[in-house]
Every structure is written in C-alpha cells, then in structure tokens.
Amino acid sequence: xxxxxxxxxxxxxxxxxxxxxxxxxxxxxxxxxxxxxxxxxxxxxxxxxxxxxxxxxxxxxxxxxxxxxxxxxxxxxxxxxxxxxxxxxxxxxxxxxxxxxxxxxxxxxxxxxxxxxxxxxxxxxxxxxxxxxxxxxxxxxxxxxxxxxxxxxxxxxxxxxxxxxxxxxxxxxxxxxxxxxxxxxxxxxxxxxxxxxxxxxx
Ligand SMILES: N[C@@H](CCC(=O)N[C@@H](CS)C(=O)NCC(=O)O)C(=O)O
Numbered sequence: 001x002x003x004x005x006x007x008x009x010x011x012x013x014x015x016x017x018x019x020x021x022x023x024x025x026x027x028x029x030x031x032x033x034x035x036x037x038x039x040x041x042x043x044x045x046x047x048x049x050x051x052x053x054x055x056x057x058x059x060x061x062x063x064x065x066x067x068x069x070x071x072x073x074x075x076x077x078x079x080x081x082x083x084x085x086x087x088x089x090x091x092x093x094x095x096x097x098x099x100x101x102x103x104x105x106x107x108x109x110x111x112x113x114x115x116x117x118x119x120x121x122x123x124x125x126x127x128x129x130x131x132x133x134x135x136x137x138x139x140x141x142x143x144x145x146x147x148x149x150x151x152x153x154x155x156x157x158x159x160x161x162x163x164x165x166x167x168x169x170x171x172x173x174x175x176x177x178x179x180x181x182x183x184x185x186x187x188x189x190x191x192x193x194x195x196x197x198x199x200x201x202x
Contacts, residue, residue, distance in 0.1 A: 003061035005029040008049065010036045011202065014068045015056035017167035019202035021072050024163060024195065025079050069105040069164070073098070076160040085160050093154050097161045100153055103139075104168040111135045112168065115175045124176065136177040143169070144182035152188070158195070166192035 007022060007029055009015035013036065022029050034040045034055050041053040049064040050057040057066045058074075065071055076097070080086025087093035111132045118129030143165075146153070153161040169189055173179040179186050192198065 004059075006032055006059045008032045008034050008046070008055055008057040008059075009202070010034055010055045013055055016202040017163060018056040018058065018068055018071050018075070019200055020167070020195075020197050021075050021160060021163055023200040023202075024085065024160065024197035025075060025083060027075070027079055069101060072160065072164050073101060076164075080160050084157070087154065087159070096154060097159065100161050101164040104165040108136065108139050108168055108172070111139065112172045112175065112177075115172070115177070119175060133176060133178065136172055137181065140169075140177065140179060140182045140185055144185040147184035147188045151191075158192075162188070162192050163195070163197070 005022070005027060007015065007018060009019055009031060010033065019031070034046060034057075036055060040046065041055065046057070047053055049059060050066040052066060054066065056068050056071055057064060058071045059065075065074065076086040077089075081088055087097055114128050115124070115132035115136070118124050118126050118132065123129065150156065152158050153165055166189055169177070169179060169185065170193060173189070179189060
C-alpha cells in the first residue's frame, strides 16, 4: 500500500499547481490549510516540516518535502508515468520534461519574481518591472516557437509538463506578462487552464 500524502496549502498560492497536479493524477490525499495571512506557517509544528515556513509542503508518510517544483517533479515521476502523464525514465522526452519544468520555475520564474517585487513596491513599471516584462517576452518567444510545432509541451499529448509550465506562465500573465503577443503560447495556455483538474479549489 502506498504511503499517505498530505498537502499543506493556502488558496491561490504557490501550492495551487501542486493541488492541481494531485487532482490531475487522481491521487487520494489529505489537505491541511495553513493560513499564511495569520502566521500559521511559523508555528513550530509546521516549521518542523518545512523550516522555510512556506506552502506548498507535502508529507509522504512521515517524510516532508517542500518547493513546488520539487513536489511536482516527484509526483510526476512517482505517479505520472503509469497514468500516461509523464515520460518513462531514460527516454528523450523525460529529459525535455525536466528541462522545461525547470525552465519555467527557475529561468522564467526569476523574471516573474522580479516583476512581482516591482508590483509589491507599488512601482510595477519601474526599471526592474519593465525589464522583467521584456525578458519574459523573449522567453515567451522561445516557448511560442515550440508550441507552433506541437499542441503540447512534449508533443501530441497533454502531460504534467503542461501543468507545471502553464501554471507559471498563467501567473505571469496575471502580473502583466505579454502572453497575448505569442499566439501559440496563448492558445496552449487556454487549453491547459481549461483542464478539469485546473478547476479544483486551490
Ligand atoms: N519557491 C517556493 C515559494 C513558496 C512561497 O513563497 N510560498 C508562499 C505562498 S505563495 C508562502 O508560503 N508564504 C508565507 C510566508 O512567506 O510567510 C515554492 O515554489 O514552493
């Protein structure tokens, strides 16, 4: 029997893509809401699971893990292959899957954080906010080129790479990233966001 999975989450947060991935996989799990607006994330019991005091945090049996990207990759590797939602180990597609998910969270994500910082300062269009949008525009062109040739990130079938990359791109659009200048990426994002699993309360 597989070990119990518990997701520590807060609505509309970095935990959202993890909640959607669990729904897409149809994996039974428990949800524990951590109210990050009242400081629940700094309680000792929670810090023992994630010393950073952040959601998402996942426990698998007694073992905790954190960072949305790590959790999504673990879920995909552990539970996605048998459901046809993640490539088999050792295939060229698996290498692309790791590359694009990391691209979204690390390379593109750095620009998202830069834009977010400018917005949080109350000056979204200061030098940093504007430079972040320009950098995202260039990265979106790379994504658009891939999606001009194929319907989904790995080819002709939807995978958890679409969920992972689409979650970051979707959030960036909300911060003003020019996704609508890139028609293939824009159409793909709409298809990703229409998945039933993306509609879960998260
Ligand atoms: N890089 C982390 C970011 C996690 C993060 O910043 N979570 C926010 C919610 S979106 C949080 O828990 N904030 C609570 C706090 O900073 O006190 C990840 O992807 O998991």
